[in-house]
Amino acid sequence: MTKLLIPLALACSGASAFVTRDNVVTRTSTSLGETKADLEDMAAKLNPLVKYWDPLDLVDASFWGFNREQTIGWLRQSEVKHGRVAMAAFVGYCVQSNFVFPWSLTSGGIPHPSTDLSPPEQWDALPFASKVQIILFIGFLEFYSELYGLGEPHYTKGGKVGKYPEFKGTIPHPVPFNLYDPFGLSKNKSEESKARGLLSEINNGRLAMLGIFGFLCEQTIPGSVPLLTGVVKPYAGEVMAPFSADFTL
Numbered sequence: 001m002t003k004l005l006i007p008l009a010l011a012c013s014g015a016s017a018f019v020t021r022d023n024v025v026t027r028t029s030t031s032l033g034e035t036k037a038d039l040e041d042m043a044a045k046l047n048p049l050v051k052y053w054d055p056l057d058l059v060d061a062s063f064w065g066f067n068r069e070q071t072i073g074w075l076r077q078s079e080v081k082h083g084r085v086a087m088a089a090f091v092g093y094c095v096q097s098n099f100v101f102p103w104s105l106t107s108g109g110i111p112h113p114s115t116d117l118s119p120p121e122q123w124d125a126l127p128f129a130s131k132v133q134i135i136l137f138i139g140f141l142e143f144y145s146e147l148y149g150l151g152e153p154h155y156t157k158g159g160k161v162g163k164y165p166e167f168k169g170t171i172p173h174p175v176p177f178n179l180y181d182p183f184g185l186s187k188n189k190s191e192e193s194k195a196r197g198l199l200s201e202i203n204n205g206r207l208a209m210l211g212i213f214g215f216l217c218e219q220t221i222p223g224s225v226p227l228l229t230g231v232v233k234p235y236a237g238e239v240m241a242p243f244s245a246d247f248t249l
Helices: 002-011 036-046 068-098 119-125 128-145 191-220
Strands: none
Touching (some): 036 191, 068 119, 068 191
C-alpha cells in the first residue's frame, strides 16, 4: 500500500471547476458544516482543547470564486480525503516494512521488493510500468470522485462531505464493491451515527497524517523524530519525486 503513498499525495487535488452565472456560485447546504459557526461547533467536538483554529483564515479564501459555504465544503472534503489517504499510507508503511507479498509482481515473474528495503526504496525498486499503472489507477479514482450528478450533488453544492460516488451501475463493467463502504456496514446506520463516525474518521486521519510524515521526516532527516530513530531506515531519495529513480537529469 505504501507504494501508493507518493502518487496518492500527488493525486489528492482539489475540486474541479464549476460553471457560474455572473461569476457567483450558489449552493444549498453541506452535511458536515456550511457556516463558520458550524465549523466552530464541530472543532470543539473534534478537539476540546484546541477547538476552532484557522490562523490563515482559509474559510474566506474564496477558492475559484467560491463563496464561504462552498469553500468550507471544499476544505472539509479535502481534509477527509487526505486523512483517508494518510490512514492507508500509514497502515501500508507498517505492513510493507514487515511483510513481502508471496506472489509475483509482474507476469514476467519479478517478485515484490524485499523488506530489506524501506517502503520508499521499495517504490523506487518497482518497474517503471508498474509505477505508471499505479498512478493512472489513482488518477482514475480521483477523477471518478468528482463525477457527481447521478442523484448525488457535489460536496460544494450541498452534497455529503466524504461521500464517494458508487461504482455499481455507473461504470461499464461489473465491480463487486464500492470504494465507499464496500461491505455495506453503514447502510443501516442512522444519520447521527454516521456523523459521529465521520468525526472519528477526521481525528484518525489527522493522526495518520502526522504519523506518515513522521516516518518520512525521520527517514530523510535522521534524528528529526527521536521516537523513530533506529526504527525506520534512512532514505536518500526524493519522496516527492516518484520517478526520480527512473530518470536522472
